[in-house]
Amino acid sequence: MIAQWFSDIGPWSWMVIGVALLALEVMSPGVYLLWFGVAAILTGLLSFQLWDFAFWGWQMQVLAFLILSLASVLIGRRLFPATGADDTDQPLLNQRDRQLVGRLATLTEPIVNGRGRVRIGDTLWRVTGEDMAEGTRVRVVAAENGELRVEAA
Numbered sequence: 001m002i003a004q005w006f007s008d009i010g011p012w013s014w015m016v017i018g019v020a021l022l023a024l025e026v027m028s029p030g031v032y033l034l035w036f037g038v039a040a041i042l043t044g045l046l047s048f049q050l051w052d053f054a055f056w057g058w059q060m061q062v063l064a065f066l067i068l069s070l071a072s073v074l075i076g077r078r079l080f081p082a083t084g085a086d087d088t089d090q091p092l093l094n095q096r097d098r099q100l101v102g103r104l105a106t107l108t109e110p111i112v113n114g115r116g117r118v119r120i121g122d123t124l125w126r127v128t129g130e131d132m133a134e135g136t137r138v139r140v141v142a143a144e145n146g147e148l149r150v151e152a153a
Contacts, residue, residue: 009058009061010047010051011044011045011047011048011051012044013044014040014041014043014044014047014061014065015040015041015044017037017040017044018037018038018039018040018041018042018043018044019037019041020037021033021034021036021037021040022034022037022038022041024037025037031076031080034076035069035072035073035076036069036072038068038072039065039068039069039071039072040065042068042072043061043064043065043068046064046068047061095143096123097125097143097144097146097147097148098143100120100125100140100143100148101140101141101142101143102139102140103120103139103140104137104138104139104140104153105118105119105120105137105138105140105150106118106119106135106136106137106138107127107132107133107134107135107136107138108124108134109134110131110132110133110134110136111127111128111129111130111131111132111150112131113131114128114129114130114131115127115128116128116129116132118138118148118150120140125147125148126146126147126148127147127148127149127150128147128148128149128150129149129150129151130151130152132152136152137152137153138150138151138152138153139151139152139153
């Protein structure tokens with residue numbers, strides 16, 4: 001049954017496959033199916049030109065699709081390179097604890113045995129550092145795993 005479907009595949013089948021892949025690309029996140037859809041449409045266009053030739057059987061069509069898929073992916077990656085997370089104008093977005101490095105605050109709970117609490121804005125943060133009394137002004141020097149490291153200001 002599958003062999004029969006492959007042997008019956010023609011130019012319009014490739015066009016339908018290409019349009020279906022492009023439609024799926026619109027509904028899915030990322031840019032994955034776009035290049036395969038383009039390759040299928042190009043294979044369909046190529047099939048319109050070569051349909052009457054004896055060598056243009058389903059094997060050659062599938063081989064052409066695979067080659068065109070690889071080529072379109074490589075060309076697409078070159079034309080539209082992936083941007084890294086470091087290329088943003090707000091590298092600390094969604095990293096609230098790291099945004100606080102350098103800020104001054106007052107301890108709301110003393111640091112005892114290296115642990116205490118500080119209120120910054122409307123949030124109470126766990127802090128680590130040298131033992132200090134409640135009410136001491138501190139500067140946030142680092143942020144790790146949702147916990148702030150502080151030192152006396």
